[in-house]
Every structure is written in C-alpha cells, then in structure tokens.
Amino acid sequence: MSITHDSVLAGVEPADLMSVESLFSEEERAIRDRVREFVRSEVVPGAAEAWDRARFPDELLAPLGRTGVLGGCFTGYGLPGWSSVSYGLALQEIARGSGSLSTFVHVQSGLAMAAIYLLGSEEQKQHWLPPMARCEQIGAFGLTEPGAGSDAGAIQTLAIQHEDGYVLTGEKRWIGNGTIADVAVIWARLENGKIAAFLVETARPGYQAEVIPRKGSQRAVHQTRIRLENCRVPRENRLPGAVGFGSTRSVLAHSRYGVAWDGLGQALDCFEIALAYSKSREQFGRPVASFQLAQDKLVRMLDEVTRAQLLSLHVGRLKDRDEVTVPMISLLKMSNLAMARRVASEARDLLGGNGILLDYRVMEHMADIEGVYTYEGTHDVNALIVGHALTGLRAIS
Numbered sequence: 001m002s003i004t005h006d007s008v009l010a011g012v013e014p015a016d017l018m019s020v021e022s023l024f025s026e027e028e029r030a031i032r033d034r035v036r037e038f039v040r041s042e043v044v045p046g047a048a049e050a051w052d053r054a055r056f057p058d059e060l061l062a063p064l065g066r067t068g069v070l071g072g073c074f075t076g077y078g079l080p081g082w083s084s085v086s087y088g089l090a091l092q093e094i095a096r097g098s099g100s101l102s103t104f105v106h107v108q109s110g111l112a113m114a115a116i117y118l119l120g121s122e123e124q125k126q127h128w129l130p131p132m133a134r135c136e137q138i139g140a141f142g143l144t145e146p147g148a149g150s151d152a153g154a155i156q157t158l159a160i161q162h163e164d165g166y167v168l169t170g171e172k173r174w175i176g177n178g179t180i181a182d183v184a185v186i187w188a189r190l191e192n193g194k195i196a197a198f199l200v201e202t203a204r205p206g207y208q209a210e211v212i213p214r215k216g217s218q219r220a221v222h223q224t225r226i227r228l229e230n231c232r233v234p235r236e237n238r239l240p241g242a243v244g245f246g247s248t249r250s251v252l253a254h255s256r257y258g259v260a261w262d263g264l265g266q267a268l269d270c271f272e273i274a275l276a277y278s279k280s281r282e283q284f285g286r287p288v289a290s291f292q293l294a295q296d297k298l299v300r301m302l303d304e305v306t307r308a309q310l311l312s313l314h315v316g317r318l319k320d321r322d323e324v325t326v327p328m329i330s331l332l333k334m335s336n337l338a339m340a341r342r343v344a345s346e347a348r349d350l351l352g353g354n355g356i357l358l359d360y361r362v363m364e365h366m367a368d369i370e371g372v373y374t375y376e377g378t379h380d381v382n383a384l385i386v387g388h389a390l391t392g393l394r395a396i397s
C-alpha cells in the first residue's frame, strides 16, 4: 500500500503508555498545547523546505515571540515567568517541529537573554529583555573561538580598557544568530587575564559576522564566524555580573537544561512518526507494525523516550525548587541527547527508504541532533562534569 508523508504526519498521535501526562499540572499542559499548536500550524509546514535550502525562517520570529517562550522561566521585564517544567515542555514542542528553530530559541532565550538577566545591570535588563522576549530584537552569545571550544576558558579575544570604555579584538566561531543579531554578548579577556562579558551592538564599527556554510546539521539556523577588530563599546556595555570564567556557569547551566528537552522533543517526534508510519505501511500483506522485529524496535523506542520524559520532569521539578545542581543538568543533557541519537536512528530504519526524505521529518531530526550532541558541552565534557561529582576527582580544570 502506498502512503504519503502528509497521511503519515496526519496520523501521528502522542503515545503515552506510562501516563506521563498525568504528572503535569493543568497550566503546564496548557502552555505545552499552545506551543504544540503553533508548531503544528506554523513551523512544520515549511520546516523541510527551509532545512533543505539552509534558510532561516525569519517569518516565524513574530509568531514565535507571541508564544511567550522567550525568557521562559524568568520574571519581570515582560518575561513569562513560567515554571522550568513548562519552559522545558515548550522547548520540547518547538524541537519536535524544527531542531533548527529550537537552536535559535536556545541562543536567543537560553544564552543571550539569560546572560543579560543573570549577569546584567538593571538598565541593561530594562533596555534589552522586553523587545528580545517579543523577538523584535535578536541576541547572540559569543563564547567559542577557533582555538577554544570545550576549553572555553582559553579564549583569546581581548578587551582593552580605555577611559570611556573597552576596545574588543578577536575572533568567535560557531556563534548562533551572529549575522541577524542586534546585540551579541561577547566574552573576552581583560588585560589582567580575567574573563568578562560585553554587550556589543552589532551595528558598531569593527563587528563583522559571516555565516558558516555547508553544514549537514542545523541547516535552518545560522551559526557564524564573528570578527572583532578594534570594536569600541562604552563602559556601561560591560555585564557587571560577569566576573571571571565561573560567571559563564549559571548561564550555561540554564541553557543546557533547555537543550536537554530539545533532545527529548526530537526523539518523541521520531518515535511517534515511526509508530504512525509502521502502522500504515504494508509489506507482505500486513502492516509493518505487525511484525515482531518492528514491535521490538517500537517498544525499545518507547522505553527510551519514557525514561527520558521522567528524568527531564524530575530535573525540571528540582530546578523549580532551586535544588538542581550543575552535574544533574549535565547528566540530563548527555543522557537525553544520546537517547535521541539512538531513537532517531531506529526510527529512520523503520521508515525504510522514506526515512531519508526530509518530508518525513526523521532524517532532519537525526541530522540536527548531531549539532546539539556537541553544543552546550559535548557528551564527553558533560560526562567529565558528572564524573567529577561522582568521584571527587577533576579530569579537567
């Protein structure tokens, strides 16, 4: 029997054998369902084409702003003040529709807005956060450099102090939104060797960004190379809370938490599509889902996503009670992304040849998961953070 991607996607339903749904509050479900509807009606229809053409769908910025997801669990300054679980569920839904769009959200909300919220002055927060929450102003977060990836504490970008401010010189790599941002949070080294962060309006002379071309992952969002050549910023653009490399931790922990839900959302989508597909695709005169080997794959996928849902929810509840630690978030991120990689691969297999077509969504997820597996701390770096907590012995400084 021949089937189409439209008929398969129309038949996708949430699969919830363990009644995880019963663990969410009414408000959490309402937020998730609102974002799910935005994703279903506005993100999914154009996602495969945008990914294929490596085009960032900027027409989604205003509707994305209206979902209220940006700024997530922060309060004041026009921010939603959601619970961490609601924020996680919203990110899960965006990632279902487009891993690239959820990466945009992680940069805008999880990194740039979080840096301003957690480390900025009152004036900086009032100026930037309300329009960023509406997606009217776009942010970037520049930590990584060509020579400093996992070892981000080794950044070389220099900030030389002058009477009225600072002059920044250096190069950043892999920076999301660098070409479309209005403001970039740039991490740099002061003359005394200490690390600080600055808000750099991208219209300033000396700021230049170019898109990194030919990516095979995260194609519908742009990572960039940024060059700073004698880029002058006034003194008031320095983030007062960013004192030393340790200041990156609160921001990265917040963002890493959101990124973990991204892996869950993509895995859920892969699983539910594989389930719908294998029920409607017939071979040997019966649905593929009726074969024992296919059922084994589906059950293993369900097992993986259910455990990830429970772990994500548990960490979200701990975060809401202010009881979460950095190693807990690292374990969640590495666990969810490794799980997503396995589930996407099984789902791709179950879709046969159609599994490599972008229209069936799974291949795009499979490729996008690779980028997320690496950013917000690679799998290995997060494992070393957990290993330190477990053993008391530090493998990296």
Ligand SMILES: Cc1cc2nc3c(=O)[nH]c(=O)nc-3n(C[C@H](O)[C@H](O)[C@H](O)COP(=O)(O)OP(=O)(O)OC[C@H]3O[C@@H](n4cnc5c(N)ncnc54)[C@H](O)[C@@H]3O)c2cc1C
Binding pocket: 107, 141, 142, 143, 144, 148, 149, 150, 151, 173, 174, 175, 176, 218, 223, 371, 372, 374, 375, 376, 377, 378, 379, 380, 381, 384, 396
């Ligand atoms: C899609 C995407 C978006 C990104 N967005 C941003 C952004 O917006 N802003 C930003 O600042 N950065 C961003 N990054 C950069 C990202 O944070 C880095 O890619 C990441 O930290 C890894 O650095 P690297 O790529 O240089 O890899 P490397 O650090 O060179 O790592 C290469 C390999 O070595 C392993 N490794 C490194 N050190 C150790 C160790 N001590 N022990 C064991 N194994 C080790 C790593 O796990 C990895 O497998 C993004 C990256 C990607 C891919």
